[in-house]
Amino acid sequence: MTLTLILEQTFNGLQAGVTLFLVAAGLTLILGIMDFVFLAHGAQVMIGAYAAAAITAASGNFYLGLLLAIPLTFASGYLLEFLIIRHLYGRDHMEQVLATFGLILFFNEAIRIGFGPAALFSDLPPSLTGFVQILPDTPYPAYRLGVILVGLACALGIHLFVSKTRVGAMVRAGANNPEMTAALGINIKILFRLIFAVGACLAGVAGMMLGPLTAVQPGMGEPLLILSLVVIIIGGIGSVRGAFIAAIIVGLVDTLGRVFLPAMLRLVVDQATADGAGPALASMLVYILMAVVLIFRPTGLFPAKG
Amino acid sequence: MATSVLELRNLCKSFGALTATKDLSFTVEPGEIHALIGPNGAGKTTLIQQIYGAVQPDSGQVLLNGREITALGVPERVRAGIGRSFQISNVLMDFTVLENGIIAEQARLGQSFGFLYPAFDDPDLIAGAQKILARVGLDDRANRRVGDLAHGERRMLELALALATAPNLLLLDEPMAGAGSEESQRMTNIIDQFRGQIAILLIEHDMDAVFRLADRITVLVEGASIATGTADDISNNDLVKTAYLGSE
């Protein structure tokens, strides 16, 4: 258990955390403002990843892939809201769940038809294949550091936007009290559509950046979706700040837990039990955390609705 | 001196910067009809919520028959003897009128956890439910779906369900809201019948009904009580006139 390992895994946890934040930010706003259970958010991650991978493959340039994929995912979110989602506002939550479930099935299958069921491997951009010395003698993959920086930059950008701009104020008002916001005459329809599109965009960015780290395949977004739900439960529905803090916590707990819990268990119980129970417990750690938060704060740590 | 059915001691409630209830104290005596009037936004419904248990006061006490109930939740307070009718009809829309009564009746009898016998076919429950409905004259509407009822009939059902738990304190939150004059008359008559049997705290804007029914009236303005007394006291009270009845 060296310092290098701990530092490396902490940074991995941060990287996982900011990625989760990008997915959770859009989702918490959609849940909080539009009261819409958008299960297909994971599909937005997938669409972003595929868009970037395809453009990168065609053009040979990773950054071009990112740049062009962003407006593409924005457009896909915008279209989706316009064509289907807006007809489902105000419906029973179960109906929203089922409809978005249908969307997941559709998107996964469509991707399978378009790109085949096998995983697409996208390579790291040549400029980021090296290592960076975060401390003397502690090399860390440059790409992952890049992901962390991009994620933090997005978080900062969102924070500034939500707290300093007029549109941001409308978003906050919408999260706090949707009915009142509509009654104030703010064009709710366009606001919703934009929130949806931006959320899709953020999720897409997460997918794009994850591409070189994991496999780009149908259904890649679902695990992230569920983990984001945990993040939102812990952070509080409708709260972007809550999503950020919770995402970092979840990212760290999950990553560090998986690496160190089995080892720590061996200190307390015998080898055999630790090896058996260790991984099991580590995989449940985040959910146990969620359960604990729920016992003391059923509406999360920073609920948007007062 | 008999114990008041309801006693409020120094009740305070604020929502952020808005003070809804300011150091409020008054009583409702056994068998009296006590009306609560005041301009919109005076905090009448918030007060009812605090008596009912849906909202917790910041400080102060609520006592029912001398027993402190401030810490109890809604179902416990209902079982302790509080009944409530809601300003916006809060009935079971997906059931018939009779079925509403049956569910209330089995709740009153504490029999809701039965698993074997069909509830809607039980002759005892049906009889009990019909008695509840007869009190407000809805027994001929027993098999109508509540969703199909006229607004006034729904208000009647609302009242019937409030009475169904056999309360000794009835909280009526604008029972005549939206009802036509004929229905208001009927409702006023029904409420009048209960004078002396059940203590009633009545919120109403319909001044005819208030002056006809109320034994005592408390006037609430901006969360504080500015006067309590009989109908005559109130209509002659200068403070009240300026604050509320002034325009008349």
Place this chain on the structure above:
Amino acid sequence: MRPVFSFARLTINGMRDNRLLWVLIAGFALFPIITHFADQPFWNDLAMRIMLLGMAAMGLNLVLGYGGMVSFGHAAFIGLGAYCVGISQFYGITNGWAHLVLSGMVCGLAGLVIGYLALRTSGIYFIMITLAFAQMLFFLFVSLEQFGGDDGMSLDRAEFGLIDLYDPLRLYFMIWCVLAFVGLALMFVVRSRFGVTLRAIKSNESRVEAMGLVPLRFKMTSYVISAVICGLAGVLFANWQEYVSPDIMHWTRSGELMIIIILGGLGTLAGPLLGAIVFLLLEEILPVLLGNIAPAYAENWMILFGPLLIMVVMFGRGGLIGLLDRWQMGRAADNDKRGA
């Protein structure tokens, strides 16, 4: 002229809904006779799958359709039931009755704990929390290497004393008996005082509070009952498949259950079983259909399913039973007009 057989008498509400349920269950009892004469015994397999799926859906329907709780985690209880069989056998317990009792206790306890944690919230929170807990259990079993982990574990059919489950007909009727039992139990529960109170809570929770009742107690009780029913389905499913893996409790399976219920008719007794029939038949038919129309895409028949589901949600009120109801009301109106 009076039709001899009328769907009106079978559809929604009280007595009529019951009749459709029992017609379907009777149908399943007679089915093996037909397949025997048609010499197509493998259809019994499909029928068993339908019965098991229908059973689990009936369990979920209690909380979803009658209780109004959108629980996305019920596949976890099916999985728990199935793993009760597997893990018991791992430790040498092969008695089927023991598996059933164990499953009842485990699923009951899990339902109690998850129910308690989740039911203090409502709306979107509730959905997400049940989903998260189901996923937690999924990951738990994936990481339990000693029980097969990701690959699952194969198992033997349990010993039920005189009943040899390796005889396909015996297994079929074992499943059928449990299905009938569950149907009977739910029929009683739904009409009972508990059941109508639960339905009242779905309709208007604050009104039920105003009657002096604590809604949480009813919701939790129904949650535990539904968990146990799903566990039962899981035990039988493990026996039928002779195999159990974490996939059985993946959250998408919970989605499937919900699809089945809404297809057949939410909050009706016969709906879940009807939905299971349609769902599994679609699963068989759609690939064939697509294979005939566009052979290159035969494998991707799922792509038809997504939009189909969206259409059902947006336009299909009350599922198939709602459809039957409206169709029958339309015919009755026509009859009235003709002065029949």
